[in-house]
Amino acid sequence: MNSPDDRDRPGSFSPDDWESAAQSGPAGPAPNAPDDVPGSFGSGDPAPAGGQLPRAFAFSTHSAAELLLGIPWAIWSLAVVSTVSSWIFDGFAVVLIVTLWVLSGLLIVVPATEKYIARYLCRLRWPTMLEQQKLDVAWRAVCARAGVDPSYHKLWVEESDSVNGISVAGRSVAVTRWALNNLPPRQLQAVLAHELGHHSGGHPWATLVVFWYAQPARLMVAAFQALVRLSAQIPAVGCLIVAFFLFFIIGLAFQSMVWGSSGGGWGWTLYAIVPFVVPIPLAWISRRSELIADRVAADLGYARETIAFFYDLQSQGEDVARRAAGWRGALYATHPPIADRIRALEIHVQGTAS
Template sequence: MTQPPPTPPEYPEPTPRPDQPGAAQVPPAYPAPQQRPPAQPYVPQQQPPAAQPYVVPQQQPPAPSYVPQQAPQYPQYPQQTAPGAAPYVSQQAAPAPPHHPVGPPALQPPHPHASTPPPYPQAAAPPPYPQSAAAPPPYPQAATAPPYPQAATAPPYPQAAAPPPYPQAATALPYPQGAAAPPPYPQAVAPPPPGSPLHPHHISTERGRVHIAGQQRHTDATAFGNLLLHLPNFLCSLVVVTLVSLLFGGFGVVLILAWLVSGALVFHRPTESALARHLLRLRYPTPQERANLEPVWREVTARAGVEGRNYELWVEDSDSLNAVAAAGHIVGVTSFAMNNLPNGELAAVMAHELGHHVGGHAWSGLLGYWYALPGRIAWRLLRAVTGFLFRVSRAFSCLGVAFFGLCVGGIAFATISTLYGLPLLLLGMPYALAAVGRRSELRADQHAAALGFAPMLAAVLEKLHQQEQVRIATLTAANRGAPVTETAASRLLSSHPDHHTRLHHLQPYLQPTR
């Protein structure tokens, strides 16, 4: 039997295994904790890999003391065994690679002169590293670095004690009754009915002593202008009356004088009543309507210093917002205005009509219309006869039409030359009278505003504007959607100014005084 060499080679002593005696006193030199990479900051987006059994890092340099390729004096080392000992053969765990001899104790081969170590495969293997009590727990579950979403120091914002929603906040009191939720706007600020004393345009009609001005009426510039513009119509009517009086012979002069004096009938109370009833379609108010109108009328006349008993109140059965001042003593309002307007707005309407009476617009307009009536009647008869003759002349083709044109042209030229061209003024009179009528409406608005009814009058004008818009919409619908445009001639012939013009002239009375 071959004897071992007298001096054994220098070989690193194996670390005692856990199953050998003395393993508890000397802990194994385990390089893993010293070579473990330092912990990195926690990154929630990248989960660290699960803990794996320890593997010797590949970057560990080989031990300088063991180089099998450079030690020729140990060629038979694997075959030499201790006397009486069976050679060691491992069937489960292969020895460490030649280039990486340094590793865990379980992977190092036993020393050749060790005293019959127990077979390595049957030894109790150490517990896995992750389950070892001495080893640190896996990094993701470490108590020092819990996951961010579940950390107690950073709770989710929606579940935190955030401020409650704004409408239910206790610091914001509900508006306006203190309920949990404010009521709808129309019910919260619904205006009171027109007859309620709480309406902003309601006025008090309880007045004691009333001051009556010495001058009840006057004639302003618009009244004079209206009379002057009716002068051509008056002259044409005088010509017509004179031609008609020739048919009565000696009684013709009496007919002319009777017509001239008839103008005074516009101030006659029975005649005014007949005109109001038959021409203007007015009626006397009922006792209930009179009880509603007279207090308002007394307030208006008291502010103006006018004797209210000099005028008569009439009512027109109409669904439109309107009023009228006729003759010398008639003030009429529609049933719609009387029943649907607050007493302040109704007073503004009556003050406007009183302005027409005080300024002389009512009687001057009616007087001019009365004296122009014979000329208007004659003009309508002439148009009817001329139209009939034109249709007859068309039956004789172009020759008859030419003859008719020559006859009518000759008569017109003779009339104009005889009256020194005065009939030509009749062509422009409607436009001039409409302009004067618009001016008189602005004067009446000024009179009502001066009495303190400017805000109420502005509200009435706004309602009139809405009524006009409804009328235009109805005409548009009847015209199959085609818009109804107002021509320049129709605007010039309008007797009332437009809505914006009237509001513009009320601005000085609507601005607060300092």
């Protein structure tokens, strides 16, 4: 979900309100979750008309594409790690460091590390007793509609004054403190259903794996960007940066021609600009994943609440700040414009109704 600034919003509910909201809604009483559901569940495609997510976990097409687009980042990171380690060490030590870095990504898929990722990487915390009660009621309602074992996932809270939900690789789902304390019960369920939609397609896993293996390369790009910003203040530094980059690219192409490898140098020349280009399709995939998660929430019976929530954000100027970022902000944005999300949901609802 999007993360607007803190806003005044009515939202004080009694336990009776939460219990009644869990049992009723536009789609009628929520069905009981079957006892034999193992907890893992389906693809990133929208839930079927019956309102249940597929139960066999699988990566969606968008998650698989995100992993493929992360490969160039990983190769760049491998080059950075091996190069920097070779400056400090030599021989077997370099091989050991590179091997440990490659294997470190496997820790992401180990369940024991999930709580550390949620707590220290994503800065989440365990809910308080009162927060846990509210989350349990809302989460049980969502999981009952999806046919998912509610105990399979771990619920967290982000200490933030924005309206947001978070899906963390593994089994973690989080909402912000403000959303938990202020959103009406049905809208809170809609937020949780949206995050459940992310998990159904493996999007949190793909995002975290790409994030992890891209860090060394991203640090290199960040250093380059810092030098570019410095060059705005010191033109001579900017000239040196541009010259170095051009000589690096031309040198790769010339080296290929000298060695006689057909097209190899130009291949490396194109690959050298990958870190500056790949974020664009990655951002597009992220925007598509948000739309798919919106559809999952709608198919689970929360279309009205999700659309109303988006209209509320739009009326409070959420898209105004986005338009102010210009074309560059739109190109690298990880969430679609609110207007696009509303339009996509309304078209989807009309299509399913017909």
